[in-house]
Amino acid sequence: MAYLINRLMSVVLTLFLISIITFAVTNILPGDVAMMIMGTQSNPEALAGLRESLGLNDPLIMQYGRWIGGILTGDWGTSLVFKEPIGPLIAQKVTASALIVVMSMTIALVCAIPLGVWAAVHRDRWQDSTASTVALIGVSLPDFFWGIMLILLFARGLGWLPSSGFVHPVDDFQLAIRHAFLPSLALGLGLMAHLTRMTRATMTGILGQEFIRVARAKGLSEGTVVWRYGLANAIGPVMTVAGLQVGYLFGSIIVVESLFNYTGMGWLTYQALLNRDIPLIQGSVFVIAAVVMLANLAVDLLYTLIDPRIRLA
Amino acid sequence: MRGFLTAKGLIGAGIVMLVLAIALLAPLVIPDRMATAMDMRARLSGPSLSHIFGTDQLGRDLFFRVMLGAQTSVLIAGSAVLMSIVIGLPLGIVSGYYGGVIDNVLMRLVDTLLSFPALLLALTISAVLGPNLTNTIIAIGIAFTPFLARIIRGEALRVAQMPYVEAARAAGTTDFMMIVRHILPNIMPAIIVQGTISLAFAILAEAGLSFLGLGTQPPDASWGLMIQASRDYLDVAPWTALVPGAAVAITVLGLNMFGDVLRDVLDPRTAT
């Protein structure tokens, strides 16, 4: 319990720091909100007036206070480009991205763990080098390259899956999955390769531990030794790395979503950046960082369920 | 050096050497113009004798572009990683070696920065600074710094707790000499290995930034930019994506292999 409270306090502190960094970075972006609102109608006097009325001439600390106050009270401001309240907009896009992030994570884990364990069990033999080579190639190919290949193969060539777009799972679940599948795969392949390497390394370490010998000395079958005794210990570290990769995924979705025209957070953030939609940039960057941090928190908490050593700590 | 005499070591080192050689020599051997010379009669033409890798949408020869693009990609990735090491090294060492309040504050900051995906950070910085070669380097360099600082700090902390550091302190070694004689040499292998792998990530990040239009600017050739430009011609001229894509993939593959082998080679226990 104390652990949980500590973690939560630490989360609040980090969120606070994230908000400061987000605010600071977005405030040094060239061009300001007033300029974006006025667009082609801009002229210096009107800009000055608008800046004053928007409070852009206030000290930064006051602007930050207003912004963070809005975030806390649910008033995230309005997107300059989309003219929509940012809160609901981001909520919608986060769902979309969550779908592909979760799917790609699932794809990656489902493939990486068996492959990594297999490689670790057959360490320094052909199985290991095969798995390692596959993983190395996977790590080396950029996700948008995977995306391009997947579009060519599955959408253009075979015509099995749609090449683009987003469908909300609530509207049509099957269609939503079909739309999310290729982007998820594009994200998942690189991740899978990474996690395979990670699983292999972790399992190699674990299989060299004394308790594995003890298990073998009990007469347990190799299957039990590896898949129960070994894997139960590897899951924690692998999940932690997978959790850290959520950050990497939320970076990659910017590219992949734009490639697949999948309108999630990555797409939204990219649009916001392209258009200097500063309130939206602030909102989405903050949310992405928060989601990444919370994902890591979730993994940490999950770890406490998996690993009894941390449970009591 | 025996580590390099494995298949992995030879291939990895071979690829890294080749890419470096291309990056250094191509601009000397191939006239600059070859990468931008256009042939409107041969647009999006497939690989042939006259254009062995085919041409792009403006009829530019992809072979020359990919060769000359190596320089840009290598320059950006190399400088960015160097920059992140140069910034990350003092931060990491101070944090890991001295610990205490400095460490707490620095690492809290680094952890917070790590919550921002590197590509998002690079993208935002690039948007702040405006896209050009130098700014792309800065954007990627800054985005990678927290990660490297974290790793260096971890290594410095590990080394700072080694008995030989304590032994040296007992022998009257000053903090400065401690860092120079003991900490740096012992964290260097980890930094070199991590740097090699970061180099691979930086090449991908440059490609990603250029892919989104916030990296290298045309008509300069960089691999990421070439892939970006190929997007609209994917199904009619897949080689426009495949050629630079393969260049990125092979380079990153080589760097990763090289990094793996370096890890073994740089350990003095296995060096001889």
Next chain:
Amino acid sequence: MTEAIVTIDHLRVTFGKGADTVTAVKDVSFSIAPGETVCVVGESGSGKSVTSLSLMRLVEFGGGSIVDGRLTLMRKDGPIDLAQADTTTMRSIRGRDIGMIFQEPMTSLNPVFTIERQLTDGLRLHLGLTGSAARARALQLLRDVRIPEPERRLKQYPHELSGGMRQRVVIAIAMACEPRLLIADEPTTALDVTIQAEILALINRLKREKGMAVMFITHDMAVVAQIADRVVVMYRGDVVEEGPVAEIFANPKAEYTKALLAAVPRLGEMQGKAAPEPLRLVGQKFVPKSLPPAAQPEPLLEVKNLTTYFPVRGGPLRRHTANVHAVEDVSFTLNKGETLSLVGESGCGKSSCGRSILRLVEPTSGSVMLDRKDVLACNPRDLRHLRRDMQMIFQDPFASLNPYMRLMAQVAEPLRNFGLATGSDLIDRVAALFDRVDLPRSYMRRFPHELSGGQRQRIAIARALAVNPKLIIADEAVSALDVSVQAQVLNLMMELQADLGLSFLFISHDMAVVERVSHHVAVMYLGRIVEIGPRAAIFENPQHAYTKTLMLAVPIADPNTRKLDSDLSFKPIPSPMHDRSYRPTPSTYDTVAPGHLVLRD
């Protein structure tokens, strides 16, 4: 002799392939009879562990292969050659016919499974026990190994148990199906001496009660003397000698056995001797001289009320919530040219005490006077200079040398730091130091990984000697070394003391070694010195209960002095962590004899 349970016949085991092949076991033959404890003894690299792993056919998982020989196991239905047995047969033998326990209790149990699960899966597999039957049997097993509160333990995870308890659980697991042979591979090496005694007694009792055979692998001759019926001495993959324990200790035949036994300090053998004395090693030409204490003892190091706490931080703001009381009100005096030993079990604060004196950790309070200079009052600059007079040797010879620095540079470092020598003068002085610790000068160009453990410890000593210190703090300086190497390093240290008039603060857990090297001894427990005095007083007339416990628990390298007849159970050491508000009582001592003080509890 009854029919052997296991007969090892010309066993040959290799690792690796082709040109890289290493032969770990060359040609080993011996057998074990029911109800017999056979100790396989040898130093690192002797092939003793590989032999035991071969019996279980676990050696293959480590990349080894049995290339020759037979491993005959007598089962109920007749003999079987384990070297040829298939995987399924081996699985039915492991844990059923042969049980095995390993060295590291901390890592021998799967951290993410409960004790119950780890105990019962063997039962389920071999005996077909399930549910409550398995549980009942598991409970019985825990009782058999004398674990307190066995019901509670079943639900617990390994990390919730102490090291000693964990090793008991590992033994319970190995005993689960009542194997006819128990292989114990260095089961007590990682344990403190009191717990070692408990575990040895436990294994002994189980052997008696169940009538099983025990193959006990160890490097520790004292343990061998305590537990073995027969002894197999191995050296570099070969058996060099085999025989009943008394015979081996009384009349060793092989040169190696003789050398090994000569190198082992035996508790009690210094009785009646006035001063520390180097070990008489086999093949040593000169007669070692003893080191009498100075006629006019002149204090070098005076420690008064030294106290060191380590803050424990918690919470997101890393607030200081508690303290680990590592060193608690410690006072002693070390004379010039003498050795004072700090002895105690792990966590007693002996290392922290040494490091506090050097200010490698900052003491909380107290005073440390070195040659009448106040160590704790120094500013960092003065401290650096004061450290010229006191140097340290660390436990781990692998970690205490910078792997990326040539030995020359490492030994020269203190000279450089204090600007004592430059250029050719520097090289000459380093070369002289290499001579001093009996290392060839050619080693100066080498890196640490090119040296053996003993050689590295010599380098560490040379480095400590470089600045001509008055005091050397040796923190478990010989613990990680094989016994023959340990003897050489101990002798070197004593020789240096005789020649240079050095003072040693010798920190060790090994009572026999301490007895050999010390002028004075301080026993530490929970951060405090519980008893301090001249060596003879402590070893021959221990007063404090804890000192007595230690004496009782220490195995003696003499098969005629066996201590393991009954079950042993010592009081576990409580945690040294306390709330910030905790105020400890000061240490007060009773004087038993001049210089012999005992802590009043």
Next chain:
Amino acid sequence: MKRRTFLGSTTALFGTTIFSGALPLVATAQTAPVTGGTLIWGHSETTQNLDMHQTGTASTGRVLQNVHNSIVTVDKDLKVIPMLAESFEQSEDGLTYTFKLRAGVKFHDGSDMTAEDVKYSFERCADPATGAVNFEVFNAVDTIETPDDMTVVVNLKSVNAPFLSRLAENGAGVVMPSGSGDTQGETPIGCGPFKFVSREFGNKVELARFDEYWDGPAYLDGVTAREIPEPTVRLTGLRTGELHMINDIPADRAQEIEDDATLQVVKWFPLNWDFVNLNHTFEPFQNPDVRRAFDMIIDKEMLLEGALWGQGATTASPSYPTSASYDTALTQRAQDIAAAKQMLADAGYPEGSLNIVFKATTNYPYHIESAQILVEWFREAGVNLTIEQLTWADWLSQCWVDKDYQMTMMNFFTLWEPDFLYYSLWNSTGAFNYRGINDPEIDRLTEEARITVDPAARADIYKAVQQQVFDQAHDIILWFRNGSIGAQPGVGGLDTVVHPNGSNFNFHKVWLQA
């Protein structure tokens, strides 16, 4: 704001659509219309603010054309014709406009359209606080009166010849239900053939048929506009049948799609026109010879081929091709790099002495392609051109507002209303004079045109302006660009989709073959 925004959004309607690519004679296209089905349209751009008054982007207008109707509109010959107004008249002095409203027009909320709604809409648009992009249309308006429910009278302070035609575009002439302003941005309500149903940002807009549309209900049950900016993705969607229709076929693929007998293609001309801008405040460009030399470095035909795969036609006159002010006599300067080099040298800029930054916006990928081609030619001419890519937002702030550039490129919608085109772009006080052009001759001509009543005389004045622009090489006018639609064979009534302005789409008369 996204790709292909129409900067000229403050202008009136654009003009007749010319269908150049003949409709393939696909059998289904000729069958009788049927009712039912939802058309899935792969829209090339992302819709933004849905308030028709406020939105400045072509993309949004393109969709909202189906939701809103204007008070008046134009026919294919660019003649203003009634729409929500049954009839309209202009007083002799040109200061009073009287609109008679059509009876029986219903808004999507079920209410009837009245004069009050028209007055509300006009006043809302005119109010600067609304932030309407077309507010200046109403600058000359004095009062708006509603003598009865079906009559609206607009009184002007001064003559404003283009007033009526400017109302023919949705932006200014749109009629919204009274009081609906605050909700228009998210849920637009109008009286067009389709009701707005929902939008997912950047993903899709859904429209449903409005059964009480005054001009008869549409055939389609609804339209789903999926927003797919990636050309390849859009094309793949069309080929795989995910999409019924796409707009803006990638130029390089146009020929291929046209040749594909299983798809329908509609092309029209012009969608917009492009020009290269030279900043007149940048010292070298103050010399007309330098500007002319720059013009001569560019081979416009080749550039069109290179950047747009020939999907357009070069022109030296920016006037709408069929309008009276289009000057067919004006031709572009031919490429002559040697001569240009000499001219530059004569002007004091010998080879290698000019280093020019060309700012191009990624909003128009073919501008980036153009820039890359230009770099080659300029290098040949001894001018060192470097490209700086800008996002749309950066381009707007740097080039448009701050005029911080040396050379750039832009496109404008083909403004059929010449006063607006020539005055705002080339008059020294023009709203769109972001090049800093200050040519007294042009100032004089454009002022004169405003008070010239005779259409033919006005056209001549504008031709004179064009001649001056060309002679002085104020800007380098390149080409008109084609618009295109690709569709499945089952889509009927495609020829009615494109609004005469060449930008907006209307699905009122479109049907899906079962």
